[in-house]
Amino acid sequence: MKRLNQLMAVLALGLASLSAAHAAAxxxxxxxxxxxxxxxxxxxxxxxxxxxxxxxxxxxxxxxxxxxxxxxxxxxxxxxxxxxxxxxxxxxxxxxxxxxxxxxxxxxxxxxxxxxxxxxxxxxxxxxxxxxxxxxxxxxxxxxxxxxxxxxxxxxxxxxxNDKPFKEQAGWSGEIKRGAYLVEGLGHCGSCHTPRGFAMNEKASDSSQELFLAGGELNGWAVPSLRGMPRWSAQDIVDYLQSGRNAHSSVAGEMSLVVEHSTSHLKDEDLKAIAAYLKTLTAVPARSSGIKPQGVEATAKKLTAAKDLTLGERLYLDNCVACHFVNGRGAPGIFPVIDGASVVNADNPNALLNVIMAGARTPSTARAPSVLVMPGFGHRLSDSEVAELATFVRQGWSNDSAAVSSREVAKVRATLHQHP
The missing domain is CATH 1.10.760 (Cytochrome Bc1 Complex; Chain D, domain 2)
Structure with missing residues (x-):
């Protein structure tokens, strides 16, 4: 009887251990x-x-x-x-x-x-x-x-x-494969960053196609290309996804929600894998706008002298220079760079106009809990003033994008009223 009791005790202990293992799993x-x-x-x-x-x-x-x-x-x-x-x-x-x-x-x-x-x-x-x-x-x-x-x-x-399973490309390391799986699959980055066709279909679905992540448009906002990202290092990409800001830029629009609810919660190794994968993609060639930029030194010198200014330049000094400075370089990790920024130089200026009029705010994340706020200036600037300011920003320093009209500003302002 004693031996039987011992056997039952061992069996009970084993079942308890097995149950605990299942619960842990x-x-x-x-x-x-x-x-x-x-x-x-x-x-x-x-x-x-x-x-x-x-x-x-x-x-x-x-x-x-x-x-x-x-x-x-x-x-x-x-x-x-x-x-x-x-x-x-x-x-x-x-x-x-x-x-x-x-x-x-x-x-x-x-x-x-x-x-x-x-x-x-x-x-x-x-x-x-x-x-x-x-x-x-x-x-x-x-x-x-x-x-x-x-x-x-x-x-x-x-x-x-596209109902095809994930397929790795020849020569990928384990890190790049992981990054590709996250970007092409669960991260569904192509939903916003890949151009769409007449039926609102994505024109490409993976890195084997040149249009994949080549930039697009979402709700009237220009969405930048993620291919190669030549102006950003891999660490810049990680910082941006982790905290909503880096040495060059900070999030706005839909990307704020992506960082807040998704990428800021990912492990360091997964963010590094994403960055490594994006850096393998061939960058989209820079487009030639035909617009002659004012020049970095010329713009900074004229703003510093504050003489014979255009309306756009005066508005910049009144509203923007305290954060973005006369050189348009801002402060790393705090105030975004606007000289060469994709949101500034996009063919479609709507994203820039949204930010000027409605402002922007970074999400609070574990790595960057403080919220940085850019105020909106739509309440105090008219359509023509916003157009002049945006035009200066898009053609100052090394920026070389087309002028903005009051009509374009009015259309964007109407959407702000509809979706405050």
Whole structure:
């Protein structure tokens, strides 16, 4: 009897150890899924201000109507609680809901098609067991005809959706492969930074194609190329993704949300892998605008002398010089460089006009908790004054971009009123 009791005690101890090991493995899986959800930036789109995380309801202006993000909490009635892992994978990778209806490609499933089976499994475990269910139903998407006919997305998917798994290129190191997997897949960087075709399709899907990450346009904002990024070092890229600022620039617009909810939460080694991958891409050749810039020394000298100034130059001295200085170089990590900045020299000046009129603020991140704010000047500058200021900035120092008209400013100001 004594021997039997000893045997039972050993067996109980073994079962307890096994149970603890399973519990630890489950927690590790949930932790990994949470990290991957950050890498995929799921929270930014599926969370609305003042509402619980992942409960959906964020309004996305598609240009053809409003799309409202869905509730992806495990609530069985309002969310995805009844999804099997196979149905979850179909939604993430192929844009097909559990009921068979197609999703709009505001959900970046053409990029998520590259997500591995193991990562899908971890994501599914996290959303089913690591996210709190929320019993709310977001508003229904309101698209104009014919985009409100969801069956049309099946045709779009046939011609434009990419459902190929991730494929590494010959000669990649392990670090570059990891960076490529994050950028091309979960990070879905191509959704914003790759030019789009007539059907709003991305013109390229991976680094084997020259248009991939070659720059585009999002909601009227020019989006810069990420190919090679010759003006930035790999560490500049890491700093920007980690803190929303670096020695050259700081985030604005949609990228602020990406840094806040996604990239600032990634591990150092993953950010370094992303930077290493981006530096392997062939840079987009610099375009020739035909505009003769004022010259770096000439601009700084004239602003310092403050004589015979144009209206744009006077406005710069009155509103901008305290932070960006007469040389347009700002202060590293604090005030962005505007001499040579992509947002300044973009063919489409809307992003610059948005920043001038509405201002910008950096997100608070673990590496950079303080929030840096650029005030907006739209309340005190007229359309013609904003146009003059923007024109000076786009043609001062080494910048060589076209002048801005009052009409262009008025159009941007109208959008600020619609979406304050």
């Amino acid at each position: 489950d927690q590790e899986l949930l932790k990994r899924g949470e990290y991957l959800a950050r890498a995929g930036d799921c929270m930014a789109c599926h969370s609305a201000a003042g509402k619980p995380a992942y409960a959906g309801g964020l309004a996305i202006d598609s240009g053809h109507g409003m799309i409202y993000s869905t509730n992806i909490t495990p609530d069985k009635q309002h969310g995805i609680g009844n999804y099997s892992e196979q149905q979850f994978a179909a939604a993430v990778r192929h844009g097909v809901r559990a009921d068979g209806r197609p999703l709009y490609p505001a959900m970046p499933y053409p990029s998520y098609a590259k997500v591995s089976d193991d990562d899908i499994h971890a994501l599914y475990a996290y959303f089913m067991e690591g996210v709190k269910p929320v019993a709310t139903t977001p508003p229904a998407s309101d698209m104009s005809f014919p985009f409100n006919l969801r069956w049309g997305m099946k045709v779009w998917n046939i011609f434009f959706a």
